[in-house]
Amino acid sequence: MPRFSVIVPAYKVQAYLPQCLDSVLSQSCSDLELIAVDDRSPDACGAIIDEYAARDARVKAVHLPENQGLGRARNAGVAEATGDYLVFLDSDDTLTPDALRAVADRIKETGEPDVLVFDYARTYWDGGTVRNQLAAHLTEEGPAPFRLEDRPGLLRVLMVAWNKAYRREFVAEHGFTFPPGYYEDTPWTFPVLMAAGSIATLDRVCVHYRQRRQGNILRTTSRRHFDVFDQYDRVFAYVAQRPGLARWRPELFRRMIDHYLVILGRRDRLPRGSRAEFVRRARAHYRAHRVPGTRVPPRSRPRHALIRFGLHRTFQALRLASAVRRRTLKSTLKLTRSLRAAALRLHYRVQRCLPLRSDRAVFAARGGRGHGGDPGALEQAFRTHAPHLRTAWVVRPEHRHTVPQGRRGLCPGTAAYWTALARSKYLVNDGDFGRGLRKRRGQVLVQTRRGTPLKHMGLDLQERPAAARDTDFEELLRDVDRWDYVLSGNRHSTLTWERVLPGRYTVLEYGHPRNDVLQQATAADVTRLRGSLGIPEGSVAILYAPTYRDHLRTQRPPLDLERVLNRLGPRFVILARPHPERGGCLGRGPRIIDVSEHPSVEALCLASDALLTDYSSLMFDYAVLDRPVVVHTEDLDVYEAARGTYFDLRAFPPGPVAATEDEVIDIFAGGHWRGARSAQARASFRERFCPYDDGHAAERVVRHVVLGETEGRPEPVPPAAREPVPSAAASARPPLATVPQPSGPLPVTEGR
Incomplete structure (x- = not known):
């Protein structure tokens, strides 16, 4: 059965x-x-x-x-x-x-x-x-x-x-x-x-x-909508045959009248000329099924009265009046917005005529969705190494709580926002400030980007319509022409940005400022973060962060996390982090911790013991911690065809590569995720993509851009000589020992 x-x-x-x-x-x-x-x-x-x-x-x-x-x-x-x-x-x-x-x-x-x-x-x-x-x-x-x-x-x-x-x-x-x-x-x-x-x-x-x-x-417009009356007669007949259900009659009555009003209110339901008849039938039902003393919510009373008294013409007049009101309100709002936009444009033009303030800097990240990323790390470095500067942060009202105390918040599109863009010398963003920005002589715009590019970006998307979607490439290049500096974490990024985002800017190959915290954190920080996330003591926490599939209209979790955890056993938990463009939840279960709304991905990296991802650029940042990375490439061929990648992850991975969900399970269950070959692959990956992430990237940027120290900077600490804070699982290595593995090249399953 x-x-x-x-x-x-x-x-x-x-x-x-x-x-x-x-x-x-x-x-x-x-x-x-x-x-x-x-x-x-x-x-x-x-x-x-x-x-x-x-x-x-x-x-x-x-x-x-x-x-x-x-x-x-x-x-x-x-x-x-x-x-x-x-x-x-x-x-x-x-x-x-x-x-x-x-x-x-x-x-x-x-x-x-x-x-x-x-x-x-x-x-x-x-x-x-x-x-x-x-x-x-x-x-x-x-x-x-x-x-x-x-x-x-x-x-x-x-x-x-x-x-x-x-x-x-x-x-x-x-x-x-x-x-x-x-x-x-x-x-x-x-x-x-x-x-x-x-x-x-x-x-x-x-x-x-x-x-x-x-x-x-x-x-569908049809008289068959009159069938609703017979169906409610059946409902009330069912209740009448069972006296114990009589207490539900008032609620059923309210639901019935609301249902009739929905049908009446839709233009595409009743044929022309049949509304008066429908109202008469509804009035008859009102009288037949109403329970004396039934309470109707105050907001619904006027609409219920239309049915109770059969006021068909009144109903039609109110519908017409409501339509006129909506159109008038829409026109008024449109006019108000146009006037406000014109006033702000004039305000911005006037502000651009006033002297530039050399002690002001404006920062923005993720389109105003909170404090963080490279701009967040740079703002802290500005305040530390150039304390004479006053900083402001562009943030939408719903994300204002993410901005640290003492920072000035600027709501996008307000007069204060445009004043800051017009008068501040330094502008820092990982996206763009919008089409309205007119960069002034003397202003310095620092573009941080959002990590190391694995998937195709910039002009390379012209051949990828599924990924490019509605990208305006001419506007993109106009924005590039405003940049003075672009940050880069490695030679691969530098060569890619200069080709796909061609401009006259200077590339600062200094590392990613947001990764400084990954080198500076302590064991106490790791313990505190794990406690705040509710990670059980002694557990192995896997940060699962899949990327966005541009070619899919409906984003579905690539892995069944509950099945993975059931196979791995009780010592594992998963921190589920969907891509910001995807949103939603990647899975539910007692050992799946939804961290989709957590404000800091860097904190999630520190709290976890390993990263499980597919094609997310987070793998480049996570490698800074020298912690295990497992790559799931089940749909890599489809992803490469739709979005394109700059190198083959299977040939140069940051750790074990799994082509299926079962292989992911085997990698973690067998201990291969942190074996010798995994460490060997990770070391090569770090040497190539993390040469400057030694904890001082933000300082190097500030000294170059603000303080003008373009020479004589100390060389970054080589990856092999760094000592990032170990994960909780690494600290508890004896009880969680992995299966010994031979040294040598990291194998990749044939045909992946």
Whole structure:
């Protein structure tokens, strides 16, 4: 008997059905049966289902003799189901990776509840993804399982069948079935939640709810939307037959009226001339199902009154007035923004006519997303080695808390921001200050970049449209022409920047200032950082930091972190750090620590014992610590084709190279991650890419740029002579000894 019966009814969705079925069959939890129901679809859905059934024994093909609609097609699937739990999935939607594994774990954790409610996200045809706005109702905090009266807010979550898992015996015991009609989910979901003896929630997006550009049946203009009245009659009839459920009538009534108002408020639902009739039917339902004394939230009372009194013309007038108000407000805001922009441009022009302030410096990093990176390290060095300078930091309001006390914050786009850009002598950034910047004679602009380039950058992206996206190369070169200095950490970076970002700037091959802290930190710093992150004492902490895939619209975690940890055992934990452009969470579990919002990646490097990455430039910085680096290259050929790389990681790696998830597990489980050959590869990598990262890079930059000391600087300490702080695992080497390995070249699996 399988754990899950996933039921997928299909009708006129041939373009989306394969992706839907693949999302089920590729789940890491394979204990399932997939019941695909062909609702007499006139397109190729039936043939597609038969093809999948022939390839995979878990697929059951059901062909209905005539089209019966979504509800009855689901019923046909339920009749064939043998799994412990039923999961419904519409044929144009998809399960997210590892969704069923998360559902199975939560079911087991909460004692086999009758119903498990999980979250979803809307996915749009243009690639956008928006999570359910009522996700707060799915919190896993508090007792579980529970009954509906303990958390009635669940009735406000979208009432659909596909965001829940149902215990099959519970469904059979109560005889739940889907009725025919357009809104068949309504008389299924309300009774199921009210009847459930135990409910649990899973705060995880398990379904991607596709928002089609065209073809969504609920967004089709039709009189079939009148079916909603029959479906709510079924709901209230169910309650009337069970006096114990009468307490839910007020909430059901409010949900019903809100639902009617949604249909009325959408232009694409009701045919022309049918709105008055719809309002009359809604008014009749209002009177039939209203419970005396039902409280309506103050904000909803005016809209409910329109239904209560059947004020169709008033409703239309209010809609028109609301539309006029929105347009007026939009025009006013647009005019206000234009006037403000013009005033700021004039202000900036006036400020550029005033004398330059030689004792001022402005810093910015990551587009105003907080303090840090090379600009952050340089600002501290400016204050230490050139104390006569006054510094200011460009930061967005939501990131103001990341700026250390005593620093002046500048909100982008404000008058103070443009004043600082116009009057400050030194401008330091790892990106750009925007098109509005006009560099003055005497100003010095330091461009720090964001690490050592592995993937193609600058003009090389002209041949990589997936990675370049909307890059304006002419504007990029105009920005390059403003630069006076570009920082570089090694010869490879210098040669790359001069070719792909051609300009008249001077390259300062001094190392990366942000890496100074990696050389200056102490064992006490490591202990403090591990404690602040909640890393258990004696654990091996792996920092997992995959890069962004420009060629993928949906960014999925390259590794199943929970599976990796289950194989490695309890002594390992993972610090999961997604790329800033990706966001989100890379995995969940008791030994997966989400550090996506941590302000300092340098602190994460110090707290960890090893780095696991793919093509992230973080590997060059991490090598400064002389700690193990493991590279996962499962999709390297695809990545090189889409983005391009400047050298083959497999030929010159910073440590062991794994082509698959199982190889990653073997490298850590067998101790190869920190064996002799790993150290040998890392030493060669450090010599090539970290020659100047000795803890004094920021000082060298300040002495050159600000103090004018262009000669007589001491040579950097060679990598072999440095002594960075050891990791916690290295300090506890005896109990965590690795398997002895022979010396010699680091092997790379053939064909990677």
